[in-house]
Amino acid sequence: MAWKIERWFAEVFPGETQIYAEYHSLPPRELAIVSAAVLDVALAELLARRLIDQTKEVEEFLGANGDGRAPAGSFGARIQLGLLVGLLTPDDAAILRNIKELRNLFAHRVRINFLSPDVLKSTTRLYDLWVRRSAALAKAGAMSGTTEKLAEIGHFLPRVAEAGEGLLLSVFMVYQAYFHLMHSRVQRLGSALVRTSEPRNAAPH
Template identity: 65%
Template sequence: MAWKIERWLAEVFPGEEQVYLEYRNLPPRELVIVSAAVLDSALAELLSLRLMDLPKEAEPFLGVDGDGRAPVGSFGARIQAALLVGIIVPEDAALLRQIKSLRNLFAHRARVDFVHPSAVKITQELCRLWIKRSAALFNQSEEFIGTTLQEIKDNLSKDEAAGIGLLLAIFSVYQAYFHRMHGRIERLGNALSKPDSVLN
């Protein structure tokens, strides 16, 4: 087995200060699809750091060998697995699932943009979830965060730049957040190898 998808930290992550600069000039459809792909590869890498150190088992399980049919080979499955092994919290999972929905919309429709009614519905929910999550991440009140995001929120149905800005903000923060987590993730151990196991 070999790791065939891009390695997030070594090949994709441009550095905390460069994230916004690297992605801000992408066309909207490309921004949505690429940002979801980058977050997906980040979750795959973080999960690989969390699972037991058995690459021959973990790589095909995670689908990093290029097999999208793997048990954890899709963005949705990686979100769920990351939540279940404690890499992300339910609020992160909800946000990432909205980004996945936006990615699916942009990937499977020929004519769609950020002011398309289906996209607006997703970005409005994304904004609502982001207000709650960023308040916790930045230790601010939801009212304060909501006030600063109000202009974006008010323009989601009218101005494509509002949806783009919202996605870029969330994407940039998650890139930095995952980068900080990267060195802190602890591997799962073998529960039966502990001296107080049920076999003793």
């Protein structure tokens, strides 16, 4: 096997009941960067289970062999591919792209926090997307609880840095559990070629 990046299910995912305990104490910058990295490797693993059964080709295409130049070796490319092969809804893709944006903000700026204008703009957009998506997930039975506590987070986003952290952590925790739920249910794509027993020179009907 040429898979060299972390295995999300076996090495990264701490278990449904341990997600909060493992990540809630991370400093803001680390939370933004690590949460995106975890969802990135999770998505790579789900995509590997979804794409046609050509192991070497899949690993090279996803960059699972450690090659960041691979066609789907970046978080952004994996999000787009996840949408195109039916692993993600458009709302999921928008949320994950928002998390990627937060990661980039925290990774490439020295003085930044969850009240910085660009970060606040991004978390406000994430909040709006997440209110809609979490309601849909709860209705579908993919997550428990309601969106009532989200209203409190939204109220404090412009004033309290911890509200932005809490929002990101909440979204991250749910997607960890959501991807875990998907992990055993992902169906692999089959060949689109139709086999026929008719000879090639058979006359058309």
